[in-house]
Amino acid sequence: MMNWILFFGVVFKSILFSTGGFGPLPSLHADFIARGWAGEKQFTEALSIGQVTPGPNGLWIVSLCYLVAGVPGAVLACIALLLPPLFVLLVQRYHGRIAGHPAVQGLLDGVVLVIVGFSVLVLAGMFRSNGVNAEMAAIAVISAALAVSRRVSANIILVVAAVAGLIMG
Known part of the structure; x- marks a missing residue:
């Protein structure tokens, strides 16, 4: 059984402390492999899907999380991808006031x-x-x-x- 909070935390940490695009790859690779959540095949497939689909490079993470944990994993990956930019927008909005x-x-x-x-x-x-x-x-x-x-x-x-x-x- 997947620990969804840990799963989200690992994905969010990798995204938050990277530069976007393929930046989370080393961290996700190390964490997912170490926990036995994914193998090289899933990473290869996710990166391939990310290259052939239109849109931002970071969306390969959604593919990886779908391959690893199905629809709930993909949804958590989408949330993890959206939170850092939303945080920046919140800081920007309130920074002008203070x-x-x-x-x-x-x-x-x-x-x-x-x-x-x-x-x-x-x-x-x-x-x-x-x-x-x-x-x-x-x-x-x-x-x-x-x-x-x-x-x-x-x-x-x-x-x-x-x-x-x-x-x-």
Whole structure:
């Protein structure tokens, strides 16, 4: 007997923490295979159906869930596919009403500080594991300054920093 709550949770998690399209494939594959819900054949069939049918690439998940759990599985997959965009719409709708509130600004400033803090920790760990040298520190400082100035695209900064790192050894 299928545990429908667990089934929905696994599908929803895979969709929520992916980029859409085929993004949920690794997570769904690992979870479905590990639980014995699906085999390689079901994945192959679902991906094939998803490629030949019109519409968004993510609909292969509905096919997979139908092959694994029938109509209830397909319905749960549809719900799981719809919830993340609905959540974004709800946030967007209410964000306009509360965007100017000081508490919201404080929360967003706090989130930015946390992200910056984690970024500094990751950068420090990279420096320690690779050995700190003047060239790497210069690339990091110049890249950070350019990113903060917003005068240069982040993609260009990444490419130039990578090339500079390769050239400097």
